[in-house]
Amino acid sequence: MLAAYRGGRSERLPVWFMRQAGRSLPEYRAIRERAGLLEIGRVPELAAEVTLQPVRRYGVDAAIFFSDIVTPLQAIGVELEIRPGTGPVIASPVRSARDLSALRRFEPAVDAPWLGEGVRLAVAELDVPLIGFAGGPFTLASYLVEGGPSRAQTRTKALMLSEPLTWRRLLERLCDIALDSLRAQVQAGAAAVQVFDSWIGSLAPEQYERHVLPVVRRLFDGLSELGVPRIYFGVGTGHLLELIARAGPDVVGVDWRVPLDAARARLPGRVALQGNLDPAACLAPWPVLEREVLSVLERAPERGYVFNLGHGVLPESDPAALARIVELVHTFRREAAGVA
Amino acid sequence: MLAAYRGGRSERLPVWFMRQAGRSLPEYRAIRERAGLLEIGRVPELAAEVTLQPVRRYGVDAAIFFSDIVTPLQAIGVELEIRPGTGPVIASPVRSARDLSALRRFEPAVDAPWLGEGVRLAVAELDVPLIGFAGGPFTLASYLVEGGPSRAQTRTKALMLSEPLTWRRLLERLCDIALDSLRAQVQAGAAAVQVFDSWIGSLAPEQYERHVLPVVRRLFDGLSELGVPRIYFGVGTGHLLELIARAGPDVVGVDWRVPLDAARARLPGRVALQGNLDPAACLAPWPVLEREVLSVLERAPERGYVFNLGHGVLPESDPAALARIVELVHTFRREAAGVA
Secondary structure: OHHHHOOOOOOOOOEOOOOOOOOOOHHHHHHHOOOOHHHHHHOHHHHHHHHHHHHHHHOOOOEEOOOOOOHHHHHOOOOEEEEOOOEEEEOOOOOOOHHHHHOOOOOHHHHOHHHHHHHHHHHHHOOOOEEEEEEOHHHHHHHHHHOOOOOOOHHHHHHHHHOHHHHHHHHHHHHHHHHHHHHHHHHOOOOEEEEEOHHHHHOOHHHHHHHOHHHHHHHHHHHHOOOOOEEEEOOOOHHHHHHHHHOOOOEEEOOOOOOHHHHHHHOOOOOEEEEEEOHHHHHOOHHHHHHHHHHHHHHOOOOOEEEEEOOOOOOOOOHHHHHHHHHHHHHOOOOOOOOO | OHHHHOOOOOOOOOEOOOOOOOOOOHHHHHHHOOOOHHHHHHOHHHHHHHHHHHHHHHOOOOEEOOOOOOHHHHHOOOOEEEEOOOEEEEOOOOOOHHHHHHOOOOOHHHHOHHHHHHHHHHHHHOOOOEEEEEEOHHHHHHHHHHOOOOOOOHHHHHHHHHOHHHHHHHHHHHHHHHHHHHHHHHHOOOOEEEEEOHHHHHOOHHHHHHHOHHHHHHHHHHHHOOOOOEEEEOOOOHHHHHHHHHOOOOEEEOOOOOOHHHHHHHOOOOOEEEEEEOHHHHHOOHHHHHHHHHHHHHHOOOOOEEEEEOOOOOOOOOHHHHHHHHHHHHHOOOOOOOOO
């Protein structure tokens, strides 16, 4: 797994699933009957258990630490709740320079001792690498500015265009929060880190380049000191791939809209790829799903590649289907004549 | 306007806005206080009035007939409502071959005499062309299959992958509905037609090519008999541009994620462009908005181009800002040395 993230090649292809922990698993829903989503994050035993569940069930090659993108915000005192069927809702949205004071520095050891403890407990039980989890600056900013999830992040972009200095300071604070959170996770045993900047796909290339890329580059520069593979993922980023690579990640998560061979051709050789089965395909009967998985594998690069979905596991996915995908990926043998 | 759609060049650039009629206008909200959205469509005088409002206020170079994407579905008996804050909600979603029987042929003269009448009333008052309006097959299918709006159209794609024959029959019926609706609008005086296939951007190129493109091509073939410019628009379609052109429209609506010069380079010369200001930019103060409009204009092609937003007008947009955009576009003079 880690070798693949560093550009290497192994006989057996590594695989894990974004959002592999969570609502698609009955054993997760059993825990959720007694604990809220944010509460799970604050109880190390529960966070570790939920992190381990998909590894036990699927035999995937990595765990990803179970957390919500807004967890560190709550830990520094931002008032929010996860509303069922909606997502995170922020009590006081951030829409001016004055509102930035709500975003103080995140000190995991003080603000969130349960974060490192949860990672340590999970790592102690795991025989596969644990991936640290954090939200990307634009995506976190969009929740803060909109006050919750939004289709097109229009208020966020209006702030970005109208008040570039406030915007830059907001993003830099969120960059530091992600950096401090991921550093704590690596110090506790995480062997790789993934930055989920899910909603950057709503930006035009020029917008991303001018208003987001410099901060994301600072984030990946900071992460490089941790000495672990650094993954960057966003949805609908086909028009941003080259810029995303310039942010400096070791691995780019590709969504299902860009075939892997096309992504490979557009990205520098030093960057490994992760992806990119359409999560909707997991809702189809196995013969259809099998064909879709094989279609991804046939376009996948020979080296520097980890199988994943092109976005998170859908809550209505059948766990048995995900288990069969893992088996298929693990037994898939690439032709000697495959793409190098 | 029509000359630009046919690839021509005029001294004054033509401009209109997707969703220029509707919630951003106080005079529309006044009408909505006494009539529901679908009701407006069924009262020719109201539909015409709402269609005319933005032309009077902004001096745009085209009207677009005010209608909802699901209007023809309701006219053939599909039970649905527009739920405020959500969108169209379908009482009995279409999820199997059996459910297709709900989708009989749309006969505008019988099922929706108010459609042609509304267009005729609007055209009689207008001194600019009226554009006919219809939903694209994939997008209409997604509302029918999901039962309402959806972020990623996952059930829709699962049906598409799992039951390709049912899917094809569903799309062909929706293609016929769009064709019959647009034919009625042109017969009543519409001088161009736009197919809003808003959600196709959630498809991978291979998915679009195999499961959607053949039907959209049939739609544009059918529309060619009407002898008016045919526009095709979807959101987040940067990865599909070449395929979209293969569907055969005269004009491609480009969203804000693909710079117009890049879109121009990727599309065949016979295709005109429309777009692509980020609707979020309209929420910014005028100096910022002005810069964004100029940035679009500077990347726009010399010929075969109509200014528009990259998606619909946001409800919270200030009508005064839209009026200033029209003025700026109309007074913009392209350099003689501009891109040909």
